[in-house]
Amino acid sequence: MVNVAIMGHGVVGSGVAEILINHADRIAEKVKAAVNVKYILDLRDFDGLSYSDKFIKDFGIILNDDEIKVVVEVMGGINPAYDFVKSCLLAKKSVVTSNKELVAAKGAELLRIAEENNVNFLFEASVGGGIPILRPMAQCLAANEINEIYGILNGTTNYILNKMIVDNMDFDAALALAQEKGFAERDPAADIEGHDACRKICILASLGFGKHVYPEQVKTEGITGVTLDDAEYADKFNCVIKLIGSAKKLPNGKITAFVRPTVVSRECILASVNGVFNAIMVNGDETGEVMFYGKGAGKRPTASAVVADVMDCVKHINARKYLSWEDGSPDYVDNSVEEKQKFYVRIKSQNYQLLKSEFIRVFGENTFFIGNEFSKELVFISDVTDENELKMQLDSLKGVCGLTVFHTLF
Amino acid sequence: MVNVAIMGHGVVGSGVAEILINHADRIAEKVKAAVNVKYILDLRDFDGLSYSDKFIKDFGIILNDDEIKVVVEVMGGINPAYDFVKSCLLAKKSVVTSNKELVAAKGAELLRIAEENNVNFLFEASVGGGIPILRPMAQCLAANEINEIYGILNGTTNYILNKMIVDNMDFDAALALAQEKGFAERDPAADIEGHDACRKICILASLGFGKHVYPEQVKTEGITGVTLDDAEYADKFNCVIKLIGSAKKLPNGKITAFVRPTVVSRECILASVNGVFNAIMVNGDETGEVMFYGKGAGKRPTASAVVADVMDCVKHINARKYLSWEDGSPDYVDNSVEEKQKFYVRIKSQNYQLLKSEFIRVFGENTFFIGNEFSKELVFISDVTDENELKMQLDSLKGVCGLTVFHTLF
Numbered sequence: 100m101v102n103v104a105i106m107g108h109g110v111v112g113s114g115v116a117e118i119l120i121n122h123a124d125r126i127a128e129k130v131k132a133a134v135n136v137k138y139i140l141d142l143r144d145f146d147g148l149s150y151s152d153k154f155i156k157d158f159g160i161i162l163n164d165d166e167i168k169v170v171v172e173v174m175g176g177i178n179p180a181y182d183f184v185k186s187c188l189l190a191k192k193s194v195v196t197s198n199k200e201l202v203a204a205k206g207a208e209l210l211r212i213a214e215e216n217n218v219n220f221l222f223e224a225s226v227g228g229g230i231p232i233l234r235p236m237a238q239c240l241a242a243n244e245i246n247e248i249y250g251i252l253n254g255t256t257n258y259i260l261n262k263m264i265v266d267n268m269d270f271d272a273a274l275a276l277a278q279e280k281g282f283a284e285r286d287p288a289a290d291i292e293g294h295d296a297c298r299k300i301c302i303l304a305s306l307g308f309g310k311h312v313y314p315e316q317v318k319t320e321g322i323t324g325v326t327l328d329d330a331e332y333a334d335k336f337n338c339v340i341k342l343i344g345s346a347k348k349l350p351n352g353k354i355t356a357f358v359r360p361t362v363v364s365r366e367c368i369l370a371s372v373n374g375v376f377n378a379i380m381v382n383g384d385e386t387g388e389v390m391f392y393g394k395g396a397g398k399r400p401t402a403s404a405v406v407a408d409v410m411d412c413v414k415h416i417n418a419r420k421y422l423s424w425e426d427g428s429p430d431y432v433d434n435s436v437e438e439k440q441k442f443y444v445r446i447k448s449q450n451y452q453l454l455k456s457e458f459i460r461v462f463g464e465n466t467f468f469i470g471n472e473f474s475k476e477l478v479f480i481s482d483v484t485d486e487n488e489l490k491m492q493l494d495s496l497k498g499v500c501g502l503t504v505f506h507t508l509f
Numbered sequence: 510m511v512n513v514a515i516m517g518h519g520v521v522g523s524g525v526a527e528i529l530i531n532h533a534d535r536i537a538e539k540v541k542a543a544v545n546v547k548y549i550l551d552l553r554d555f556d557g558l559s560y561s562d563k564f565i566k567d568f569g570i571i572l573n574d575d576e577i578k579v580v581v582e583v584m585g586g587i588n589p590a591y592d593f594v595k596s597c598l599l600a601k602k603s604v605v606t607s608n609k610e611l612v613a614a615k616g617a618e619l620l621r622i623a624e625e626n627n628v629n630f631l632f633e634a635s636v637g638g639g640i641p642i643l644r645p646m647a648q649c650l651a652a653n654e655i656n657e658i659y660g661i662l663n664g665t666t667n668y669i670l671n672k673m674i675v676d677n678m679d680f681d682a683a684l685a686l687a688q689e690k691g692f693a694e695r696d697p698a699a700d701i702e703g704h705d706a707c708r709k710i711c712i713l714a715s716l717g718f719g720k721h722v723y724p725e726q727v728k729t730e731g732i733t734g735v736t737l738d739d740a741e742y743a744d745k746f747n748c749v750i751k752l753i754g755s756a757k758k759l760p761n762g763k764i765t766a767f768v769r770p771t772v773v774s775r776e777c778i779l780a781s782v783n784g785v786f787n788a789i790m791v792n793g794d795e796t797g798e799v800m801f802y803g804k805g806a807g808k809r810p811t812a813s814a815v816v817a818d819v820m821d822c823v824k825h826i827n828a829r830k831y832l833s834w835e836d837g838s839p840d841y842v843d844n845s846v847e848e849k850q851k852f853y854v855r856i857k858s859q860n861y862q863l864l865k866s867e868f869i870r871v872f873g874e875n876t877f878f879i880g881n882e883f884s885k886e887l888v889f890i891s892d893v894t895d896e897n898e899l900k901m902q903l904d905s906l907k908g909v910c911g912l913t914v915f916h917t918l919f
Contacts, residue, residue: 122652229796231648231650234645238641241539241817241821242814371778385809385812387803387810390801393797393799400796404796406651407650410652418828
């Protein structure tokens, strides 16, 4: 029998407890050992549950109980999760977490401590909820050199953008609906400002490229600047707007790492990822592009990913999984250099005729654009170009009073 | 150092040899052991390669060399692959294969022999080429009960259908182009008649549901009956035609298993899977739908999946991976019962006016259809209905001289 403690009995934690307790037989059969939830740590009281007797309020009980071999951390946040996890690993207990904030900030350090103590630190549920992504990346793509990872990493923003695109709903109404449906995370700002996607691209890039990427190194832009007009214009170019997180190797050994609203061609399969679904594209030198798709959040999918990690820990008691990456460094992420690409540009002016003639003067007669005389706007998708060159061209346009530029994916 | 033998030096085998030899350093670092290709078995001569000295023609050399711990079988076909693999496992050598025909026919038996001899039998590359699918199903979805597996399992047919849909190319021309581009497998009949997809759904269902499904138990229909007209009609219903392999649990513990051309709504993400790409949807009780997407074939992707399995064997020398399923049974697959669904129906008659009036008599005035007076055809998508009931209705239509019915995915 293997004894397990769960720290945190929120949405995910209660899901983990339910699966481990209700499906104990199925799990025991698969791992060839009984898995027993001995403690659940939470400061709140939970009376009337079939497992109410397991609750404790003192972390020390878990730490000092040598019978506890696996600890599940599903409290969220850095404090006290970081101290608790570190203490558990140092006490030679394996730890499973769904806490993306913790892994994005402290992953390299915690993995090293796990290695030094010959225990496992697993966090499949921290990216993409129930979508298997970290383990396939580490194992099945073992024979690959990964060059690029990108995708739709946040279900809430994808739901909001989808409502804007399909149902013509404006941003605020779509956000309110997402909150009403319970799709928004505890702090909606973390979703709509891109921080959640940022943490996930950190974890994916760290694992995929072997060196820690910290959230503050990722150039992060949320979806609050995306308007219903942008969604409609994009549609006219056979595109949709998605929040894309991306990390890519550069020839000089550094990487770029971004989260930003991106105009995605409908020819690209990511354009078909709707609602609260996530999709992560991994580009390996041998396999080419592989994509992992599913619901990126939610109690049951996330809890089931945590339980799968617990099962893996139980199977590998006294054996290490090869999961690790180096510490990061300040100059490892370099967002100043980026490949040439197409850009979506929306220009507003106080004089539509001037705007048109200026546009033709700078970009030539043959550049296709959508003009809107009523709103005094002009929208176009540039040729493949250098971002700085495009900005110089845009700066030279006279009479511009508003400008939106989005990167694209074609 | 771990010694490896490769049996077969065709497309995949040569790719495996190249990766193992050219990327030896990267691989050694990841598995913490040198992996040495000691023999390559092939009846043909391969002079002038940097590793021409490794070729042998006698299987006995591999079998009797105790230094060989891992054997790669990439010969294809059942004979002699089956005998060779069985002998290797009995000699306590782990085996890695990409041979879907072998695994679909003999998987349960070979897994049992591997277990009895405490070695591994891995075959990630047998489904979806370089797409990680079997291992994520077995491991990450460990906490899930899998209910359904379906998807686009054959890149060649998907390429052909895509050319018909997008480029208006007829079946024969699209097939010729696929062959010219080298997308067709050695035997194109295996692709277009659905046998390749059938073998893959057997492997997926066996692993996902825990009991062997044999190819002859799967109701298999290829794409040779799909016409350019069907592709065009489907488009008018905002659908595309895809070859879908599917396996689903029934409430009575049995399963259904099919491969067939299916009319897929563009609302479904599988409709956006184009070209030679594969996409496999797995429905778990906790995670909901997760999809794995990528190029399903090709030398490099498939070879890299084989190499990843070899690396896993090397890491698990003397340790077993929990991968197994029971023997099948004749009555386990029951294709007589299927859920109600919509159907795509194309009816041809010698008298278009009679066809229309007969259609309205049987299906009512409000059933939408697309009529084609010139070709004397009428196409409609039925309401959600029972297949037998629909067939009775269709049988009662007078004057019908041609009928096409496809299942749908909405």
